[in-house]
Each structure stands twice: as structure tokens, then as C-alpha cells.
Amino acid sequence: MSVPANNSRGSRVVPGCFGLVFLLAGTFFFALISRDLLRTALSYHWTSVPAEVVASGVDEDATEKPYIAVVRFRYLWQGRWRESERLRPGGTRRFEALHKAQELVRQYPVGTRTAAHVNPAEPTEAVLERNSLWLGLALVLPLVFIGFGGVALAAALFPDRRRAPLSAGGLRRWTPGWLAVAGGVVLILGGSALFGQLFAPALAKTVAAQRWTPVRCTVLRSAVRESHDSDGSTYALTVLYSYRIAGREYRSDRVRFLPYSTSQYSSVRAEREQYPDGAAATCHVNPDDPDDVVLDRRPSAFLAVAVMPLLMVGGGLVLACRPWRRGPRRTRDGQVLLRPRTSRGLTALGLAGMALFWNGLTSVFAAEVVSGWMSGHGQVFLTLFLAPFVLIGLGMLWACWGAIWKLGAPRLELAADRASVRLGGRLPARWDLRGRPGIRRVRLRLVGLERATYTRGTDSITDERVFHERVLTDVTGDFRQGAVEIAVPHDTMHTFEAPHNQVRWSVVVTLAGDGPATIEEGYEIIVEPHPC
């Protein structure tokens, strides 16, 4: 059976259009990012000269971004002092939030001696900082768009009029090992960048702020700020407040370390009512830096979303390390320890991560829904919509609890001379129960399994079917060890592994104690073909 190429013109128009859109969009953003990257790279060839900060502060006007970070410095160029106010090429000095302008200005107090970078072709162009070359990583996404769009467009413009031979599928396969490593590296880099940029600073500040000094402050102005986008309006709380340290007045508008906006106007308005204009409040000041302050130092619920990039890093590590699995473990007398196909620890970790991620995200919306009902503005539709997600989250917590309980449960150690046996062969093995007592029944079965993975829509489904099952031993009592002989039939299928289809053999161990809970684990064995 060969795979025919679909050549009708009508069936090529839509994919061709999609391909063109992806190709054009990818090329546009690639050009934009490349231009900025080139400018950044060129700035690394500018000349470094001595510089001194002569003015540093925050100005204010009445525009949409009213706070202007002003850092003026003088630098020495060819024996002449010049002045500049540019911190970095293309960098912004205007901010919507006062504390962001203050953070920038705090890095360069008056009198700071540092180095300025001067464009030798245009000496009036001088900056204190250069943009990071890590910007280059941003080229990956438009390249993916260009690749995808180019392939789709080429397939539409130049259709393959031949029927693709079935064997062609086997010639184009990627090496799974390197693909896994590449995917793992991308996940690690992406997750690290996301966490480092979005969450790590807020997390660090939240922890440090627990030791900051509470100081009385006065609310100068509070408001609910509305923002519009294609998805609708969102609302955020803004509070401008002043406080005094050592006789000097300071101002800030940082409410929390991880600001957020929400579509629930009522909840933001209720929060604003805690900070009416002119009211007294308590802010928390960094004892080492009076400019560093926050109104609410409690950990924000949104920090739970920080789990997502950490899961990316964890998943990337697992993926990248998978091709380099360590060799089999051995007992003291040199026997091979057969291992369960799924590690209890990794299962518990994976379930805990999923439960944390799911419930972390869901809890943010659930908190809003609960807050809405408590303030008399409950939304029935949103509540009903969220209910299944909450139930799934509870189910994940239950599964996670089961996996964690299993970590401390007794485990069976299965050892043999080798981890493989030929078709028609016999493999003597020894089993030992480790962990706390309480197991009353030990059952070992040899199981052969077909396993097929396919795609249905956007889901990947895996079906399994047992084609061989034989009880090796079934003992009841207070046994802690025993011996079995793993005998494989002569006329059956050996172990077979392919990306989507497998034949697997395992020794399935069932442990039952006095209670209702049983533990079942499969220990993989390799069944080899007959010797030729």
C-alpha cells in the first residue's frame, strides 16, 4: 500500500495560503529581530570611555506613561567632555509605573563612575549599557514559522505527482535519540528564560521582603486602571503612596511584586476600597534601600503559575537525559536487578508537577469566582464552567497522594543472571521483598503485550492488549523472598520496539497486604529472537 499524493488544485489552495501567511509573518519578524540584533552586535564594537553620572531622578508629566527616568552622564571623548541621557540603544525611559522608573534610576545614583560606550562613527551617540545578545534566541520562533510556511507553500506549488513509496517513510526518520535531546534542550532553555525573566525576580523579592521594615504611609491616589485588548477589558489596582524615612519623603506605586490584571472589575474595586485617597496604610521598606518598597508583601497567587516554566525545565531534563540511560544495576553477587518500567519516584514527581500546575492555574480562577460569590457578585456560568476543571484538579491530587503513598510502600527486588531471555528459553530469577512488613500475598506473572499508538484529532491515544499471560508464582503468607523460573514460549513474538508500535514483555508483580490496597508493577525483560 503506497501513500498517494493529493494533487487536485482545490486541495492545494488553502494549505498554500496558510503556508504563505506563515512564511511572510516569519520573514517579517525575522527581519525585525535581525535588524535589532545587528544593531546590538555592532554596539559591542563601540569604544568604552570613562563616564560619570551627573544627574539621576524621575520626572513626571501628564502623558499615558508619565514617569520619565532621567540619568544624565558625562563622558570623555578625544579630550572633550560630552553629555548624554541614553542608558541603552533603543531603551525606553518612559514608564507607566513610578517604581519601574525608580528601579532604573536607582542603579545610577549621582556621582557613579562607570564606562560609557561611544559610537566611533557618531560620538554624540553614547550609552551606559548595551542590549543583550541573547536576543538572538528570539530568532528561533520566526525560523520555525518560515520553515513550516516554506514547506507548506512548496508542497502546494510543486506537488509531488508520484505516489510516495511506503519505504520512503523509513528513509526520512529522525534519530529519536538526538531529537529527544534537541527537544529537551529547547524546553530547558525556554523554561529557564521564562522563569528567570518573569518569576525569579518577584519570587526573590517576596522572600526578602518578609524581613523588610513596616512603615506608615499615606495613600496619595488610588484607582482602578482599565486596559483594552481583543479579548476585552482587564482591570488592575494602582496606588500612589508616600512615606518618610529619616526625615525624607519618598513616593512609590508598587502594590505587589508580581502585578496582575483581571477581568473581574468588582474584585479590583473592592481591593481599591481598602486604599482610599488620603488614608493611612502600612508599606514595607527595604532597610538597605529606602527607595525599595512594596505595599503588599504577601506571596501573590499568580506565583503558582511559576510552576509552568519549572515543569518545562524538568521535562526538558528528562527528555534530554533519556537517550543516556545508565546501565543495569547489579546486586552484590553480580546479578542484574530487573527494574520496573515506571519509577515510583518519577511517577510521584510527574503527578505532583501536573497537580501543582493544574491546581495552581485553576486556583487563580477559582479564587476569583469565590471572591465574586462572597462579595455578592457571583457568576453562575463561570462557576459551572470552572467546576469540571476543579474536579479534575481534585482527581489529580488524589492520584498524586496515591503515588506518594506508594513511595513508602514495600517493593519487590527481582534479580536474574541477565535482563534478557531467548524465545523458548528459561531464566531463573530471585525475588526479595524490601521495606516494611505487612505483605501477605506475592504474585508474579509473565505478560506479553501489544502496544499501538495513534492520533485521533489532536490527541495521541495508546491501546494495549495482552497476548500472553502465565502465572510464575503465587504465594500467600509471610514470605520475604523466593525463586521463580521465567519460561518464554517458543512460538511467540520477541520484544519489538518502534516509535508507535511495540511488543513488550514484563514480569508483573502484585503485592497485597492486610488492607484493600494492592501494588502492581511491571518489570521489563527483553525477549530475544531465536539464535540463527
Next chain:
Amino acid sequence: MLTLHVPDVHRSVVPQDTVQGEATWWLDNTPRWVEVRLFWHTEGKGTTDVQVVQRQRFESPGAHETRPFSLTLPDCPYSFSGRLISLVWSVELVCSVAAEAAPRVDLVMSPSGREIRIDQRD
């Protein structure tokens, strides 16, 4: 036109056996390459997996030719048939200019020369 001929005696084989046959092509233009491929593929519920095990490329092919080929099978995997998956060994004739389906001959490879059946539970 492409055709592949494998005698019946070579269609049921054991591991490390040799599959011999003849490849014939009759084309309008001289192809850049003509090749016989020995491969296995899966059929059934799961997404198809394919693995090419050996190729024999015919040097300097003409537009109309018949050439013999000889391919050696590996130790495994055996041909088998289950409820979810079947594994089929095949020989396929492919060339650079053909506009029709690549002819293919299915084989059975196992120690007994018969397909391993795992579609019944035992």
C-alpha cells in the same frame, strides 16, 4: 512501468536468508537512479512505522531494463500478526522518474517461515 518479480520460494524466508528476484522497468526517460529496498512496516491500529533495512541501487540504469537483485534479511523482527499490530516485510522497487505506484512484494520472515500469530491470548 515498474514490475518486481520474486519467486514464491523466496517469499517465505527465515532470518539471514537471501531474497532474490528481478526488477523490470520500462520508462519514457532514462532515470537518474533505480533502487530495490528491503524494509519492514507495521499495519493495524497504531501509526505506521517503517524501517528500511537494505537497499540495492542499480548503477547507470537505462530507460528499459531488467536486472536481478539479491537482498539479505537480518535476524529480526519476525513477521507477526496481532489484534493491534502486524509487522510485514516487503521488497519495493523505486526510481527517480516513475509516476505510478512503486511495486511491492510482501514476504514472511520467521524461523518457521510462517507468520507468528499473537492474535489469540495464551
